[in-house]
Amino acid sequence: xxxxxxxxxxxxxxxxxxxxxxxxxRRNIESRASDSQTIYNDMYExxxxxxxxxxxxxxxxxxxxxxxxxxxxRNFLFSFVIxxxxxxxxxxxxISPEITVVAIGMVNLxxxxxxxxxIANKFCYIDAQIVLVYKTVxxxxxxxxxxxxxxKS
Numbered sequence: 001x002x003x004x005x006x007x008x009x010x011x012x013x014x015x016x017x018x019x020x021x022x023x024x025x026r027r028n029i030e031s032r033a034s035d036s037q038t039i040y041n042d043m044y045e046x047x048x049x050x051x052x053x054x055x056x057x058x059x060x061x062x063x064x065x066x067x068x069x070x071x072x073x074r075n076f077l078f079s080f081v082i083x084x085x086x087x088x089x090x091x092x093x094x095i096s097p098e099i100t101v102v103a104i105g106m107v108n109l110x111x112x113x114x115x116x117x118x119i120a121n122k123f124c125y126i127d128a129q130i131v132l133v134y135k136t137v138x139x140x141x142x143x144x145x146x147x148x149x150x151x152k153s
Contacts, residue, residue: 005127
């Protein structure tokens with residue numbers, strides 16, 4: 001399972017492009033450089049000829065993904081509290097030990113999934129940088145299209 005930003009970029013621009021961009025950002029991090037212009041130019045060249053409706057849909061999907069990443073991060077504390085309450089409830093209840101162990105195991109599996117999802121989305125610095133460049137490219141294309149439409153009218 002990967003984070004939501006990686007899934008979006010891989011789906012929108014292709015797996016090969018995602019790996020190129022992530023490798024480039026990783027190298028920049030290692031060399032302490034902050035050059036995202038190369039990625040910007042590459043993305044812009046790939047997207048500038050697309051239909052404005054397609055670009056708008058891509059922009060909406062990006063916004064939805066950003067909200068999803070925010071929701072995952074925000075809801076983790078709630079998930080942790082529910083996990084604690086469920087575990088304590090199962091331990092305190094007078095249920096047969098076999099059922100209690102199985103139930104606690106299932107609760108633990110659910111919490112491990114939520115924790116993995118949280119960590120994968122919380123610490124995706126490279127993917128977040130790629131998404132920021134992607135958002136900038138989409139915003140620029142939409143802005144250019146609006147300017148073109150205003151000039152025509």
